[in-house]
Amino acid sequence: MRISVLGGSGLIGRVITKELLKEHEVQVIDIVRSAYSNVDYIYGDLNNIDDIAEKIKNSDYVINAAQYYFNLNAMKAALKSGVNYIDLGGLFWMTKKQLELNKDFEREGILALIGMGAEPGVTNVIARYIYNKYGTPEAIMLRDGWINNSEKIDWSIDTQIDEMIMDAPVFENGEYRYYKPLSRSEEVDFSIGRIRVYLTIHSELATFPSSFEGVKYVDWMEGGTGFEYIAFISKLFGEDREVMGIKTRKYLKEVLKSKGLIGYNSEEPKELEACKVIFKYEDREVTMEFVSYPKDEFDGTQYVTGISPVIAINMKVRGSGVLPPEKVIESETFLQKLKEKGIKLIYQEKVDL
Missing domain, CATH: 3.30.360.10 (Dihydrodipicolinate Reductase; domain 2)
Incomplete structure (x- = not known):
């Protein structure tokens, strides 16, 4: 499968990227170049939702490992591109806002698996x-x-x-x-x-x-x-x-x-x-x-x-809507x-x- 990793050059993004490379084709989208030479690196700024949507549209999944402040932008990009979405969580208040997008993801028939890290995850x-x-x-x-x-x-x-x-x-x-x-x-x-x-x-x-x-x-x-x-x-x-x-x-x-x-x-x-x-x-x-x-x-x-969202992908997690791990894994x-x-x-x- 082809997986895009938003923020793939960061502390957790590097773990995700390294683990994914064992079985998948990986594209890292970040404002900082990836530490790994065997990935496709593309510059991408999550402030530009349309640009990110265009860059992830051919992916099977997109994992968002960027700072949680960008979770809503990343989800909106996934919606535009019709790609299944996974992130690492984002504190109580952000999770509440993410859940409000449930009907949008259900309408598109795609999954937003939110909080699939360690804790949450x-x-x-x-x-x-x-x-x-x-x-x-x-x-x-x-x-x-x-x-x-x-x-x-x-x-x-x-x-x-x-x-x-x-x-x-x-x-x-x-x-x-x-x-x-x-x-x-x-x-x-x-x-x-x-x-x-x-x-x-x-x-x-x-x-x-x-x-x-x-x-x-x-x-x-x-x-x-x-x-x-x-x-x-x-x-x-x-x-x-x-x-x-x-x-x-x-x-x-x-x-x-x-x-x-x-x-x-x-x-x-x-x-x-x-x-x-x-x-x-x-x-x-x-x-x-x-x-x-x-x-x-x-x-x-x-x-x-970092390994938790990779395990979820390797399990071919599927669903429709914005769902936490306890409802889909x-x-x-x-x-x-x-x-x-x-x-x-x-x-x-x-x-x-």
């Missing part, structure tokens, strides 16, 4: 797996933690800052309630160690209450190496104010780039990530944790996020393929609580 598929076994729980709790022995930033700094400054949704007793970011925290025992996690905004909250109808409570917490440091930086740069004629976030990103702190060059990636999906029932608690370790030139977070097959890629899955069940 793997978390959604694990949730479907547990749901298929035991039905609707009283509560779903998502807990994400990481350990990084490097100073490198391996994810979009804009996304990280947004999570630190935007109110966090919690689904409680049939409705959303919003809390200040980081206003709740707890220590979680992951297989990689004990990590303090904090309440932040996240995509799964936008779809779980409807996908698992009847659930009374859903929340998300995350934390790990450097989390408190980014939280402090967000207080200074989060509002993206103009100071002395300079936008604060732009300045921050340029400083980080100049210090070589974004992504990996010659340094060996050292981050590993774990995430727990916890279903609480009246008589039992069911948990599945996934753990991702560094792989080749990629760290754990990059690797698991066959969970047992996906999780088996995830294990074959080196992702560790740990299943636990506590009965008669």
Whole structure:
């Protein structure tokens, strides 16, 4: 198949591109040239929807690995070209906006699979797996933690800052309630160690209450190496104010780039990530944790996020409309393929609580 990767030169885009090249013809569309010489590289700016639509029209799928602010533009380009669309997620508020395009994708008879990364993505598929076994729980709790022995930033700094400054949704007793970011925290025992996690905004909250109808409570917490440091930086740069004629976030990103702190060059990636999906029932608690370790030139977070949409494509995922992973991915097959890629899955069940 021919796959177009928007933002294919970025941190996650490189993982996606490398994995796709094992079985598919790949076209990278980005404002930055691809690191791989054996792909078709085309300059493309997601601010120009018509241009992107023209460049992806002969693709079987388009994967959007660009900054999540461009998700709606990428989806509109996919609609114009009639190409099945996949992205990595985009925080709660963006996911809500993406779902509003459902009828447009249904009308065209094509799929927009939104949030098919690690979290969201793997978390959604694990949730479907547990749901298929035991039905609707009283509560779903998502807990994400990481350990990084490097100073490198391996994810979009804009996304990280947004999570630190935007109110966090919690689904409680049939409705959303919003809390200040980081206003709740707890220590979680992951297989990689004990990590303090904090309440932040996240995509799964936008779809779980409807996908698992009847659930009374859903929340998300995350934390790990450097989390408190980014939280402090967000207080200074989060509002993206103009100071002395300079936008604060732009300045921050340029400083980080100049210090070589974004992504990996010659340094060996050292981050590993774990995430727990916890279903609480009246008589039992069911948990599945996934753990991702560094792989080749990629760290754990990059690797698991990048391979997930590729697995979905290799499974020839199909559908019509704007759908989250839990509504379209066959969970047992996906999780088996995830294990074959080196992702560790740990299943636990506590009965008669």
